[in-house]
Every structure is written in structure tokens, then in C-alpha cells.
Amino acid sequence: MSAAVLDRFLVLSPEGLLAVSKERGLSLSTEEMKVVQDHFRSRNRPPTECELETLAQTWSEHCKHKTFRAAVDHVEKDELGLERRREYKDLLKETIVKATDDVKRDWCLSVFKDNAGIVSYDGKNALALKVETHNHPSALEPYGGAGTGLGGVIRDILGAGLGAKPVANTDVFCFGPVGDGPEFKTGSGLSTRRIFHGVVSGVRDYGNRMGIPTVSGAVFFDDDFRDNPLVYCGTLGLLPVDMIHKEVRKGDRVVMVGGRVGRDGIHGATFSSDNLTTGIPSSVVQIGNPIVEKKFMDAQLAARDLRLYRGVTDCGAGGLSSAVGEMGEETGVDIRLEKVPLKYQGLNPWEIWLSESQERMVLAVAPENLEKIIAFFAAEDVEASDIGEFSGTGRLVVRHRDEVLVDMEMAFLHGGCPKRRMPSYWTPPSVQPFPAPSKGRKGPDVVDALLGILSQPTVASKDWIVRQYDHEVQGRTVLKPFVGPKSIGPGDAAVMMLRPDSREGVALACGLNPHFSRWDTYWMAASVLDEAVRNLVAVGARPDRIAILDNFCAGDPTDPRLLGEVVRAAQACHDVARAYGTPFISGKDSFYNQFVDPKTGRKRAIPTSLLITAMSHVEDIGKLVTMDLKRAGHWLYVVGETRDELGGSRYGIWSSKGDAEARWGQVPHLNPNETWPLYEKLHEAMNQGLVAACHDCSDGGLGAALAEMSLAGGLGFHVELRKAPMSRDLKEEARTDKVLFSESNARFVVEVSPKSRRAFQALFAGHPVASVGQVREGAKLQVVDMKGNSISWSLPAVEKAWTGGMKV
Amino acid sequence: MTIKALVLRCAGTNCNGETTWALEKAGARVEEVHINALLKGEKKVSDFQLMVIPGGFSFGDDVASGKVLANKLLYGLRESLDAFVSAKKPLIGICNGFQVLVKCGLLPGLDGWDKDLSVTLTDNDSGKFECRWTFMKTASKKSIFTKGLPDVFPLPVAHGEGKFLPSSDKVLKTLERNGQVVFRYVDPQGRKAGFPWNPNGSTADIAGIVNAAGNVLGMMPHPERYAFPHQHPHWTRLKPLPENGVGLQVFKNAVRYAAQVN
Structure with missing residues (x-):
């Protein structure tokens, strides 16, 4: 070429x-x-x-x-066979972006236009947040793919505004069940264990070397992620509010800083825009070197403070072609490829132009600052090269010596892509009633069920991964991933203090549950958005300052049924975000997470997955609340109503022995207008110091939430299940398993001291909130079930199930 | 007098920010200085009264943890560092900084500046990076760095190569006899304990040592990550919450001592 x-x-x-x-x-x-x-x-x-x-x-x-960005003709057929049609002229604009426009939050400083969403923090500083995926590369070359995925999102933050200082990372992975042998072979030929270990260590080695704490995340295991693992990496950055805008002026120099260019990562952007199959060269995957990135990060942020450049973006997918093309959209740009430093000789000019070699940024530098900035970077052993000019011609011109490789109008490059028109279709799956529980050998099955749920790899402790990631570097992490006296309890959200002289902080959390998509992606999306929000509320972050990010991952969108799932999820994002007043500030999507076996033609797509990442402001870190039970004699409350919603639950997976085809029970719904007042009141209770511990109910329902609080605090409890607020049908049916394991949204278990009890109850008068029991000394988790019988678990058994569940 | 503290930076230094926070809270005036600025003579070690080599992955820990930076100190800054250390000024290496001090021979410093490695810090017994809180027992009450520290106190570790390994029993005995072992890993009750309290399998549970002269401290745990009360892993259970993190005391001691010797 x-x-x-x-x-x-x-x-x-x-x-x-x-x-x-x-x-x-x-x-x-x-x-x-x-x-x-x-x-x-x-x-x-x-x-x-x-x-x-x-x-x-x-x-x-x-x-x-x-x-x-497509125009979508969406058709839905409901249970009665009635068809509803809706035409979207631009799916993103009419769902996710619309929610942000509608809620009009003045603390949103820059949304959907930069490399990351930016919100205000403390008046002087702003926060930039971005989450990216690196799924296709991680399927082929897990260590390199996952590491460079993190490296890439860190550069997004360094390219947000004039560059933000990364202060926290998040990571969320979806894998097939971990194992070796033929039954655990994946499409790329690697075993699921190879992929699991490669991804975990790739993110570890990149994140730890960058000196950015990894504070929040989740891991989800499901056989449909076997061929297409998902690797979400996120970064939070801090920058001065007067540096959230960038500009490029005619005559500015194009300066590339950081690593050199080699043949790694050629065609990365285009390869990840198609289905995975066999025989893809691993040269599409980039080779990372975190220390190169760390070097230019330190130098770039120092150069930023001296205002040595006025525009910046990262070199990611598409390499220079994307970065330079994007920055020069308004002015036009003239590039000299022979000035780009190479890792080794022998690259063709087009390879230099397209290579996705890592650890590079592109800066727009005023000519008078050129020498200064090159010397500035050199002082810290960072290479900076003047590779061209923002020309003012409105054209993208790329030369290599005398040869002109590209000469095109920017207007066509950026505005010429025709809008797609895509058909989308959705019809609900047929759902069976949840079967009656079987009797266990030693009594009611719920005893075994809870231990079984706690030991499911998706639910169980991720200690083995979390402790390999430095979650305390920079000294900011005031709520860590694990809480309680033994530091084994799963905290709901991480909180960072950003300045040593302030009690303010920022909380980070996420929500993810692809299994719900097998019922209905609308309620999947509503549920994960709610989960991310209630995780923040559970630690005491402000409900009125929550900003969220969407990351969609799905199969082939040209399949109308698959697009139908995405459309419903996007619609739910709009509806819930609007009702909650939580704007989306950025997002990303990754399609074609589908493996096509070239021999059989068999296609295997992931379940449509949505990760919601949420952050909020913390007024006073001293008022934060953790989920570990604090003291015997304190009262336990359940906040929020439990309903007959076991569809997609961990109990459903346990009962059906992991049958991916079982569709038992209704998937959890959400009425955001009913639930939001609970969040505001809970925050008020925390502000008044009335809450000793709080944990959100998600995977495994009330049963798992209580068990986790118990093992986190090293204390037992006595709870009467019948006292929990619940729907009338659930009360009448009186099935203990349903009440214990329903995954209804918008619920918390809250610990309140006797002294605070009256005030707490008064605050929640008229809401579905009830006292269900007490914290007890000792190692017994005791529940009086729906029929009045006493059932119990021992703390060591619960702890063992939860801490030993994830096999590596 | 206000103590001027140098926090050394190079490619891959990570813990400079929190080290600066802790030193400032301890009363020092801090300057983060890049190794290149020292090597080129743009900055001088002698202008400072206290120096910290913070944690991180200096030069990617290529070759071995801390080795490249150790060689830069050994072959590029030997004279000025020698003068700094001989003047009894305090020098602290934390985590990667400890590895650097060991690999350049300033620790254990049995002959001032050791020619041969008599101890090393190597791969954790668990075979992986460990980020967790553990407890320190103050093993030497005499050290300038341990004054006012409780007998047993919590600190976090975060490293993959922190196993303290002396080259022989003789070396270990010498260190113990000299009172050079200042911190040992223990369980919350202050008892000898295995993993995870000893997070890396260090010989004799050694977490930190000083040189023979006592003014150079190296430790794997991070005192700078417990300078503020809310950095404690379960501060929500501490009633009342202490005013400062215990780790701050190490920096206060260093600052106070620096004021005495300068």
C-alpha cells in the first residue's frame, strides 16, 4: 500500500x-x-x-x-402481540444525550465532545471520567490487549481538556468460566484460564506501573463471554477548571510526544469494528510499555501548568490518522511523516500514518513555544517531535518526503460518512413462573442456596484480583474496595480524597448485569443504572451530583433483533437518568462482540451488556458509611420494597443449575419516581449521622446483603423476614426463598443504633422501610422465615463460601 | 528552621505525591526533584536537609526492582550522596526506594557504602503483587525514626518484590545485634505471624532496616499512606478517630532529627 x-x-x-x-x-x-x-x-x-x-x-x-448515530426504525411486539413502532432519527441524541439535555445540570462542564466527560468538583477543580473497552484485542492477546486498554483510557484522561491528572482507575471484566482443557477452549484458541490470567495481569502491570490506584470494578462470569471477553477500563482525572477547554490555531505546530512508532497495532480500529474470527494476525494488537506513558504523563502535566501547549489529544485507535485528523478538523493540517521517530527502520509511510503504537499524545503548540516544549520534555527523557503544522487550508495533507499520500478536505473526512438507517426489532421472551423450591437434604433449601449463591464466581470475593492491584497509591483512597475490621467486606463504592487540606471527596461505583438481558434489556439497563446510583448512595455520596457513563457491548448490530435489544436499553438509560436527574457525561460502545467459527459458520454473540459507571461528590468524607456491621444491639432496617422479581437472579442461576436457557420469573423492574425519595432520605439520614452501616441489595438479594454485612463486620444477626417491606402477593405467597433472594431494585439493608432509631424512623415515615431485626454478638446468622421457622448459617461457613468461591 | 526535603523523582516514581503530603504535614518544605536535574548539576543534594526516595516502579523495575535508579545513584551521584549520608542527614527509601537503597549499597550500610550486596528484596512468597494492610512492631526503640511510635501499629504494603532476604545468617545476626532492624511484620496483637501479616515471606519478618550509622532508613510498608486519619482501612469503626495517621510520626521524626543535625 x-x-x-x-x-x-x-x-x-x-x-x-x-x-x-x-x-x-x-x-x-x-x-x-x-x-x-x-x-x-x-x-x-x-x-x-x-x-x-x-x-x-x-x-x-x-x-x-x-x-x-444511526436512524433506527424500531418495532416492538408486546406479550399480547400488539406492535409499537418508533422512529429514531439519531439513536444517541434521542436517548442518552437527550437525558443529559433534559436534566440541565450546571455542574456538567463538558459532555459528549471531548475525550472524557468533565464535571465541576470543588469550584477550582474539575473531574474527568472515561471508560473504554478493549474487547477484541483481549480475546486475541489478553495480556497486551488488556494492558493497552487501560493505557488507552488513561491517555483519554490526559487528553481531556488540556489534560487531567489520573487519580483512580476502574476495571470491569466479563469472562467465560475459568478452566483449561478442551471444554474451556475459546475462539482464539486460548483457554479461558489463559484469557482470565492474561487480562488480570495485563491490567495489573499497566495500572500499578502508572501509579494510579485501581479502586472500583466487577467481574462477571458467563459462558457466552468465552470467545468474546469484555475488558472495561476506566480512569478518573483531576484538572483545574480553567483548563477544561482546548484550542488549535492556524500556524500551530503538530507535536507528537511519547513513544516511537512501530508496526504494532495496524488496523486495530477497523478490526474491532467487525466480528471476531480465526486467523487474525496479532499485529493488530498494540504492544504497551507503561513506563513510557508514565514519563510523558508527568512531563505533560507539568507542561500543561506552564501553558506550553494549547491543544492535546491522545493517539489511540487509528493512530496519527485519527488524532491529527480530529485535532485539525477546523484548521486543516499538513503532516510530514519522515519526521515521526520510529522504533525501527523499514516502515512504509502508510504504516507510520496508521500505526496504533502506544504511549503517544499529539499537542498543538504555538510556534514560539516549540523549542521550549521540546527541551522541557527532553529534560525528563521524553521524545517530542515537530511533525507538521495546523495549516489553515481546511485540508488533510500527508506527505512523506516528496510523496503526497493524502490530500483531502477535512469536511469530507469528518462530515462525509453517510448516516445509516437500521431496522430494529424486539419481542419479549416467554417467561415461566419461578418453580417451587425443592427440599434440601438437611432442611429447607434456602440454607444451601445462600451458600451456593455466595460462592458463585460472579458474586464471590474478588480478593485474588483486587489485592494484586495497588488501590492505595497516591494516598487518596479513603473508602477502599474491601471494608471492615478484617478488610474482607465488599464495599459498595470507593471514595477518594483529592486534596490533603479538604474534607471533600469523590465516590466511584458501577452497575453491570448482562444476565438480565436474556429477559429484557430495558429492565437490564434500568437495573444497572439503579445499581450504580444506589452503590454511591449507600456510602453517603450526594444523590444530586451523580454523573454517569454508559458503555454498551453487544454483538452484530445489523441483526435487527440484536439492535432491538440495544435500542430498548438505550431507551431505559434515557428514562431512568432523566427521572433520577443523573446526566450521562460520556460513553462508548463496542459492537461485533461475536465470534464466527470459520469452519462451521456458527455464530456466538455475547449477551447485550451495559456497564454504568457513576461518580458523585462527597461533601465530608468524615460522614461516609461502610457496609460492615458495627455493633451488637444495633437495629437492622430494610429500605425499599421486595417484589416477586427473581428473573435473572443469582438464585435462579443456582436453582436451574446454570441453565442459560431457563427463563424463570419476572426480571426486576424499577419505578424511579418512587425510589428516588428513598435515596434522598437515606442521604439525609447519613448526613445526620443516623446510619452505622449500609449495604445495597443486588446479586443474591436480601440474603446475600445480610450475609456480606455480617462477614464484613464479624458479627451475627437475628432477622424476621416477614417484617421486611414487600409486595402484597409476596406476603401472601409467603415463600421464604423468594423474599430472601429476589433482586428487586432500590433496596438497602441499614444498621441503626438504638440512639438514632427514633429519628431514622421519623425520617422515613410513610415509606417502605421497616426494622427487621438486630445485630448480635457471635457467629450465627439467624433468620425467622416466612412461615415462622428459624433457619441459620454459621459465620465461618458463610465467609468460606464467599471468600473461596472464585476459582482461579 | 524549616527543613528542606528532597523527594526524588525519576521515570516510574509513583508515590511522590503522597510522600510530599506527608512531609508537608510533618512541617517540611518539599521539592520534588527529577534525577536528571541532580545528574546534570542543576539541583544539588547538599541544598537539602532531608531526602526521600519514594515508592513506584523506577525505570519500570527493568533488570530488577530499583536496579537502574540504584546504578544512577551509585555512578552518577556517589560523592554528593556520600557527603549527605556522612553528615548524618536523614535519607528514607520507601518500597521501591528501599529496593534502590539496598541495590546501591547504602543499606544495610555495614561498611558505610557496601561494595557487595549482603541483603536483597525479592519476589513475594505468594508469587504476586500484594496490596494490603498489616501491622508493624517497632523493633528498635533507639532509632531516630521510631520515637513516639506505638509498639504495634498498622501500615499498608503494596509490592511484588518485598521479601527481605539476607545473604547469610551472619548478616542477619549482625543486623540484629547492631539494632538495625527497626520494623517487623506482626499480627494485630503484635505476635509473630505468617501470611498475610508477613505479606512477602521476609526473613525474620523484617519490614524495615536502618544503616549502621542509623540515619538511612529503608522500609517496604508505606508510612506516607497513613498520614491522614481517613486513610486507615476501617476508620469508620475507630471511635474517636485519631487526629493523624500513625505513619506521619516517621516523617515528623525525620524532620525533627534533620533540624538537629543541620
């Missing part, structure tokens, strides 16, 4: 155009190829190969979000 022109391009038939797209791995559709052909016809010349590649990178699903 070179500046050579594609001679016959202008006269190719639509089929011929598609063949060119396929042969060259451009991942462009016939329609998009036709738009390119028409453009070059009007210019009376065929495109160069490099121009075609540049268009493919810029128009890739990965960079352009063509599905979320």
Missing part, C-alpha cells in the same frame, strides 16, 4: 466496491464505499490507498459510532 492510486476505483460496481472493502479490511459498507467513490469522481481522480485507509479509520464503527 502506498500513495499508489486505485486505478479502476472510479468505475467499480457496488459489488466491486464491497470486494475492495473486504479485501483490505476496511469494514466499510457498500453504501459508504459508494459515497467515497462519488466524492472522488467529483474530484476526477481515484483515491490513494492511504486516503481510503484514512477514511476507513475515521468512519469505523470504533471511531464514528455509526450504530448509535
Whole structure:
């Protein structure tokens, strides 16, 4: 490939155009190829190969979000067979972005336009948050793929505004069940254990070396993630409010800083915009070196404070072609590829242009600061190279010595991609009633069930992973991943203090539950959004300052049924975020998480997955609340109503012995207008110091929440299940398993001292909140069930089930 | 007088921020200085009364933990560091900084600046990075760094190569006889205990040592990560909450001592 022109391009038939797209791995559709052909016809010349590649990178699903930006014709059929239609002109704008527009939060400083969403923090400083996925690379080369995934999102934060200082990382993984042997082989040929260990250590070695604490996350195991693991990496950054905007002026120099360019990571953006299959060269995956990134991070932030540059973006997917193309959109840009420093000689010019070699940023530098900034970086052994000029011509011009590889209008590069129109269809699955519980050998099954749920790898302690990640570097982590006297209890959210002289802080949490998608992605999305929000509320973060991020992962969106799932989830995001007043500030999507076996043609897609990452402001870190039981004699309350909602529950998985086809029971719903007042009141109770401990109910319901609080605090309890607030049908049916394990949203277990009891109850008068029992000394977890019988667990058994559940 | 403290920075230094917070809280005036600035002579070690080599992954811990930075000190800054240490000024290496001090021979410092490695810090017995809180027992009451510290107190560790390993029993005995062992890992009750309280399998549970002269301290746990009360892993259970984290005392001691010798 070179500046050579594609001679016959202008006269190719639509089929011929598609063949060119396929042969060259451009991942462009016939329609998009036709738009390119028409453009070059009007210019009376065929495109160069490099121009075609540049268009493919810029128009890739990965960079352009063509599905979320598409016009969608959505059709739903309900249980009665009635059809409802809705036309979206732009899916993203009418769902997620609309929620943000509607809630009008003045503390949102920069949303959906920069490399990260930015909100105000303490008046002088702002917070930037971004979460990315690196799924395709991690399936092929887990260690490198996951590590560079984290490296990439850190650069997003360094490229947000004029650059934010990363202060926390989050990581969320979805894997197939861990094992070796033929039954654990994945599409890329690696075992699920190889992928698990590779991803965990890749993120560990990158994050720890960057000196950024990994404070929040989740791990989800399900066989449908076997071929396509999901690796979400997020970074939170801190920057002065007067540095949230960037600019590029005509005449500014294009300066590349950081690592050198090699042949690694060629075609990363386009490869991740297609289904995974076998025979993909691992050269699409980048090779990371965190110390190179750490070096330029330190130097860049110092250069920022001296205002030595005025624009910055990271070099990620698409390499220079994307970064430079994006920064020069308004001005145009003139690039000299021979000035780009290389790892080794022998790269073709187009490889220099497209390589996704890691650890690079592109800066816009005023000519008078050029020498100064190069010397500034050199003082810390960071290479900075002047590779061109923001030209003012409105054109993207790329040269290598005398050869012109690209000469295109920016307007076409960025505005030429045709809008897609996509069909979308959804019909609910048929759901069976939840079967009656079987009797266990030693009495009621709920005793075994709770231990079984606690030891499910998705629910069980992630201690083995968490302790390999430095979650305290920078000394800011005031609520750590594990809480309680033995530091084994799963905290609901992490909290960071950002300045040593202030009691303010920022809380981070997430929500994820792809299993619910097998029922209905609308309620999946509503549930995970609620989970992320209530995790923040559970520790005492402000409910009125919650900002959220969406990360969608799904299979092939050109399948209308799959797109239907995405549309419903996006609609739920809008509805709940709007009702809660929690704006989305940024987001990302990753499609084609589907493996196609070239021999059999068998397709295997992941369940549609949505990660919601949430952050909020903490007024006074001294008022934060942890989930470990504090003291015998304190009262236990359940906040929020339990309903007959066992669809997709961990108990359902336990009862059906992991049958992925079982659709038992109703998936949890959410009425945000009813639940929000509970969150505000709970926050008020915490502000008044009335809450000794609080834990949200999610996986495993009330039963798991109580057990986790108990093992975290090393104390037992006595609880009467019948006293919990619950729907009338549940009360009448009186099934202990349902009440104990329903995963209804918007619920908490709260510990209150006798002294605070009256005030707590008064605060919640008229709401579904009830005292259910007391914290007890000793190692017995005792529950009086729905029929009045006493059942119990021993603390050591519960602790053993939970801490030993995740097999590595 | 206000003590001027140098916090050394290089490619891969991570804990400079919290070390600066702790030193400032202890009353020092802090400057974070890049190794290149010292090597080029733009900054001088002699302008400072206290020096800390903070944690991190200096130069990616390529070759071995701390080795590259240790060689830069050994071959680029030997004279000025020698003068600093001989003047009895306090020098602290934490985590990666401890590894650096061991690998350049300033610790255990049996001959001032050791020619041969008599101890090392190597891979944790668990075979992986360990980020967790444990307890210290103050093993030497005489050390300038341990004044006012409780007999047993909590600190966090976060490292993959923290196992303290002397080259022989003789070396271990010498260190103990000289009172050079200042901190040992113990359980919350102050008893000898295995993993996880000894998080790396260190010989004789050694968590921190000083040089023979007593003014150079190296320790794997992070006192700078417990300078503020809310950094404690279960501060929500501590009633009343202490005013400061215990780790701050190490820095207060260093600052006070620096004021005496300067």
C-alpha cells in the first residue's frame, strides 16, 4: 500500500466496491464505499490507498459510532402481540444525550465532545471520567490487549481538556468460566484460564506501573463471554477548571510526544469494528510499555501548568490518522511523516500514518513555544517531535518526503460518512413462573442456596484480583474496595480524597448485569443504572451530583433483533437518568462482540451488556458509611420494597443449575419516581449521622446483603423476614426463598443504633422501610422465615463460601 | 528552621505525591526533584536537609526492582550522596526506594557504602503483587525514626518484590545485634505471624532496616499512606478517630532529627 492510486476505483460496481472493502479490511459498507467513490469522481481522480485507509479509520464503527448515530426504525411486539413502532432519527441524541439535555445540570462542564466527560468538583477543580473497552484485542492477546486498554483510557484522561491528572482507575471484566482443557477452549484458541490470567495481569502491570490506584470494578462470569471477553477500563482525572477547554490555531505546530512508532497495532480500529474470527494476525494488537506513558504523563502535566501547549489529544485507535485528523478538523493540517521517530527502520509511510503504537499524545503548540516544549520534555527523557503544522487550508495533507499520500478536505473526512438507517426489532421472551423450591437434604433449601449463591464466581470475593492491584497509591483512597475490621467486606463504592487540606471527596461505583438481558434489556439497563446510583448512595455520596457513563457491548448490530435489544436499553438509560436527574457525561460502545467459527459458520454473540459507571461528590468524607456491621444491639432496617422479581437472579442461576436457557420469573423492574425519595432520605439520614452501616441489595438479594454485612463486620444477626417491606402477593405467597433472594431494585439493608432509631424512623415515615431485626454478638446468622421457622448459617461457613468461591 | 526535603523523582516514581503530603504535614518544605536535574548539576543534594526516595516502579523495575535508579545513584551521584549520608542527614527509601537503597549499597550500610550486596528484596512468597494492610512492631526503640511510635501499629504494603532476604545468617545476626532492624511484620496483637501479616515471606519478618550509622532508613510498608486519619482501612469503626495517621510520626521524626543535625 502506498500513495499508489486505485486505478479502476472510479468505475467499480457496488459489488466491486464491497470486494475492495473486504479485501483490505476496511469494514466499510457498500453504501459508504459508494459515497467515497462519488466524492472522488467529483474530484476526477481515484483515491490513494492511504486516503481510503484514512477514511476507513475515521468512519469505523470504533471511531464514528455509526450504530448509535444511526436512524433506527424500531418495532416492538408486546406479550399480547400488539406492535409499537418508533422512529429514531439519531439513536444517541434521542436517548442518552437527550437525558443529559433534559436534566440541565450546571455542574456538567463538558459532555459528549471531548475525550472524557468533565464535571465541576470543588469550584477550582474539575473531574474527568472515561471508560473504554478493549474487547477484541483481549480475546486475541489478553495480556497486551488488556494492558493497552487501560493505557488507552488513561491517555483519554490526559487528553481531556488540556489534560487531567489520573487519580483512580476502574476495571470491569466479563469472562467465560475459568478452566483449561478442551471444554474451556475459546475462539482464539486460548483457554479461558489463559484469557482470565492474561487480562488480570495485563491490567495489573499497566495500572500499578502508572501509579494510579485501581479502586472500583466487577467481574462477571458467563459462558457466552468465552470467545468474546469484555475488558472495561476506566480512569478518573483531576484538572483545574480553567483548563477544561482546548484550542488549535492556524500556524500551530503538530507535536507528537511519547513513544516511537512501530508496526504494532495496524488496523486495530477497523478490526474491532467487525466480528471476531480465526486467523487474525496479532499485529493488530498494540504492544504497551507503561513506563513510557508514565514519563510523558508527568512531563505533560507539568507542561500543561506552564501553558506550553494549547491543544492535546491522545493517539489511540487509528493512530496519527485519527488524532491529527480530529485535532485539525477546523484548521486543516499538513503532516510530514519522515519526521515521526520510529522504533525501527523499514516502515512504509502508510504504516507510520496508521500505526496504533502506544504511549503517544499529539499537542498543538504555538510556534514560539516549540523549542521550549521540546527541551522541557527532553529534560525528563521524553521524545517530542515537530511533525507538521495546523495549516489553515481546511485540508488533510500527508506527505512523506516528496510523496503526497493524502490530500483531502477535512469536511469530507469528518462530515462525509453517510448516516445509516437500521431496522430494529424486539419481542419479549416467554417467561415461566419461578418453580417451587425443592427440599434440601438437611432442611429447607434456602440454607444451601445462600451458600451456593455466595460462592458463585460472579458474586464471590474478588480478593485474588483486587489485592494484586495497588488501590492505595497516591494516598487518596479513603473508602477502599474491601471494608471492615478484617478488610474482607465488599464495599459498595470507593471514595477518594483529592486534596490533603479538604474534607471533600469523590465516590466511584458501577452497575453491570448482562444476565438480565436474556429477559429484557430495558429492565437490564434500568437495573444497572439503579445499581450504580444506589452503590454511591449507600456510602453517603450526594444523590444530586451523580454523573454517569454508559458503555454498551453487544454483538452484530445489523441483526435487527440484536439492535432491538440495544435500542430498548438505550431507551431505559434515557428514562431512568432523566427521572433520577443523573446526566450521562460520556460513553462508548463496542459492537461485533461475536465470534464466527470459520469452519462451521456458527455464530456466538455475547449477551447485550451495559456497564454504568457513576461518580458523585462527597461533601465530608468524615460522614461516609461502610457496609460492615458495627455493633451488637444495633437495629437492622430494610429500605425499599421486595417484589416477586427473581428473573435473572443469582438464585435462579443456582436453582436451574446454570441453565442459560431457563427463563424463570419476572426480571426486576424499577419505578424511579418512587425510589428516588428513598435515596434522598437515606442521604439525609447519613448526613445526620443516623446510619452505622449500609449495604445495597443486588446479586443474591436480601440474603446475600445480610450475609456480606455480617462477614464484613464479624458479627451475627437475628432477622424476621416477614417484617421486611414487600409486595402484597409476596406476603401472601409467603415463600421464604423468594423474599430472601429476589433482586428487586432500590433496596438497602441499614444498621441503626438504638440512639438514632427514633429519628431514622421519623425520617422515613410513610415509606417502605421497616426494622427487621438486630445485630448480635457471635457467629450465627439467624433468620425467622416466612412461615415462622428459624433457619441459620454459621459465620465461618458463610465467609468460606464467599471468600473461596472464585476459582482461579 | 524549616527543613528542606528532597523527594526524588525519576521515570516510574509513583508515590511522590503522597510522600510530599506527608512531609508537608510533618512541617517540611518539599521539592520534588527529577534525577536528571541532580545528574546534570542543576539541583544539588547538599541544598537539602532531608531526602526521600519514594515508592513506584523506577525505570519500570527493568533488570530488577530499583536496579537502574540504584546504578544512577551509585555512578552518577556517589560523592554528593556520600557527603549527605556522612553528615548524618536523614535519607528514607520507601518500597521501591528501599529496593534502590539496598541495590546501591547504602543499606544495610555495614561498611558505610557496601561494595557487595549482603541483603536483597525479592519476589513475594505468594508469587504476586500484594496490596494490603498489616501491622508493624517497632523493633528498635533507639532509632531516630521510631520515637513516639506505638509498639504495634498498622501500615499498608503494596509490592511484588518485598521479601527481605539476607545473604547469610551472619548478616542477619549482625543486623540484629547492631539494632538495625527497626520494623517487623506482626499480627494485630503484635505476635509473630505468617501470611498475610508477613505479606512477602521476609526473613525474620523484617519490614524495615536502618544503616549502621542509623540515619538511612529503608522500609517496604508505606508510612506516607497513613498520614491522614481517613486513610486507615476501617476508620469508620475507630471511635474517636485519631487526629493523624500513625505513619506521619516517621516523617515528623525525620524532620525533627534533620533540624538537629543541620
